[in-house]
Amino acid sequence: MITEGVAGANMLTARWAATVSDGEPTVLSGAGVWPLLAYLSSAAEGAERAELEQALGMPAAPAVEAATELLGVLRSATGTHAVLGLWVHRLLRLHDEWLRTVPADTVEVLVGTDAFDAWVRKHTDGLLDGMSTPPDPETLLVLAMVLTVRTRWREPFLDGTLGIADGPWAGRQFAWLHRWTADRDRLAVYDTERGQVTVLSVDGVSDITVDLVIGEADVPTGAVLAAGITAPDAGGPRRLGSQLTDADAPGLRLESNSARSVPMLSASVPRFTVSRGHDLLADGELFGLLAVARPDRQRLPRMSDTPLAVGAARQELTASFTAEGFEAAVSTRFDVAAAGGLPDEWRDDVGVEFDRPFGFVVRHRPSGLVLLAGWVTEPDPPLPVREFSRGEDDDF
Known part of the structure; x- marks a missing residue:
């Protein structure tokens, strides 16, 4: 049975596919965009929320649940790998209610593009080398998803060549794959x-x-x-x-x-690799991003008190069909920036980072007694990734 999330993602892919121009090599993934639209819709209100819900094919609240379920399906299926990432500027305060809609253990501090590109390379096993277009320096939040697909054929093809006699490929030779099955x-x-x-x-x-x-x-x-x-x-x-x-x-x-x-059934197909990048804002109406990308005022009030708008939305993909199997990687990214520019009140903020060995002192507050003190030279390693479950009350 097809779930609501699967149906919504499939319909988005079909609507997107219908816009492909003749003679244009491409690859696209509504499944790589749909969950991000769902989490974004829960941060919007009014016209922005309605437009995103139109693209999703359902209201924001059930779309968030469906997106989380869809990510679970992709993570548990053999042959696919999916991961969500959220990078937040250290000065941007997010509303806890919205943050709890995002699967746990996805939040990191936004510090340049190197960490994001490394994340993409890691989760695509090097099929993608990050994003071709880096985030704008004024980006305050990046919401991203990586999806990979890998499989070997049950019945492999044979490699060969084939010359084409007529049609648009007439007179040309390609690497072809051939297979026979009952x-x-x-x-x-x-x-x-x-x-x-x-x-x-x-x-x-x-x-x-x-x-x-x-x-x-x-x-x-x-x-x-x-x-x-x-x-x-x-x-x-x-x-x-x-x-x-x-x-x-x-x-x-x-x-x-x-x-x-x-x-028998005989099949012949050219061996292929297709790679493509998409500017999703160029098709803003298709993805419900027209209103939420206007930077003149607050577009995401449920995400933060800081006025925010979507500044960029991109997808990068590569897919290969060979005699042995198929592999593909998708990286989708929404960049969120301050609507109207960075708030002036941030100019004088003070921050602190304990990014080298540091000490600590534990006091009994009523008496002022120092109970213990220490010095930290080796912080703990990262915690194992936890699976998200509804009802967890995680704080950012």
């Missing part, structure tokens, strides 16, 4: 509003399946990709590979091979 129902043809869409499902040994989608030649790229996302769950007309009696569908050919006693 499970012809790995292939399905769906009848959609934008014509027929052919989908080949490739299963990994983990919980991952990669669907390869091809549509009719005259249908826009975005429409084909969106149909490939929604059609398998829409319950509309379809024909499975074992039911096909003609080649009247995109990408299909029917072959006769008397040497085999069992009918």
Whole structure:
């Protein structure tokens, strides 16, 4: 059964995919954006909250619960890894009520970009090297999510080459992958509003399946990709590979091979790697970010008393399909800055850091008796990461 969070993220991915231009190589992940929009919506009010809820497809409160559940699914599934990060400027005071909506053990102090880039490299095993665009110096908070997907095929492909006789790739040769299987129902043809869409499902040994989608030649790229996302769950007309009696569908050919006693499905697909960066504010209406990104006044009152607005929103991705398997990494980041610039009252604040060996003194307050004193040269190592559970009352 598809949960509300999964349904919301899938629909966001489909709406985003529908905007892809013809001839434009791309990769995108609504699953990498949707949880961040949910946590952001809980910090907004009025028009900003309503716009974010429209993009989420549900009210803010249940969206936060669904986002936390979705992160749990991604963390527990074999073949995926997901982690949320929150970096906060040391002078920014967050409301405890909002902070408790964010999964525990995600908060760090915002000090430059090196720590964030190292976090991205760590959680993508080096597939991504951080963000291509660093945060603005006046950024006060970064809310980010990293998602990786890795699997090996249950049935590997064979590496080879193939020359293309006609179509947009005519006269060119590519590295191709070939595979034969008796499970012809790995292939399905769906009848959609934008014509027929052919989908080949490739299963990994983990919980991952990669669907390869091809549509009719005259249908826009975005429409084909969106149909490939929604059609398998829409319950509309379809024909499975074992039911096909003609080649009247995109990408299909029917072959006769008397040497085999069992009918087979042969599949050929080019080996590929696609990488892309997205400026999510450029599609602010799609993601519900138009109002919350206007810096003229407070846009996130439930997050902090300091006037805040979203200053940047970016996603970086890479995905590779090979003979052995599939791997991809997604890094999504929302930068939050002071609306109208840094508050003047911060100019004279005083801060203190115990960033080298220090002492401590314990007193009995009523009598003034010093009970013990000491000197710290080796602070404790970080605590093990705790799983977030509803109802925890963690203070920042």
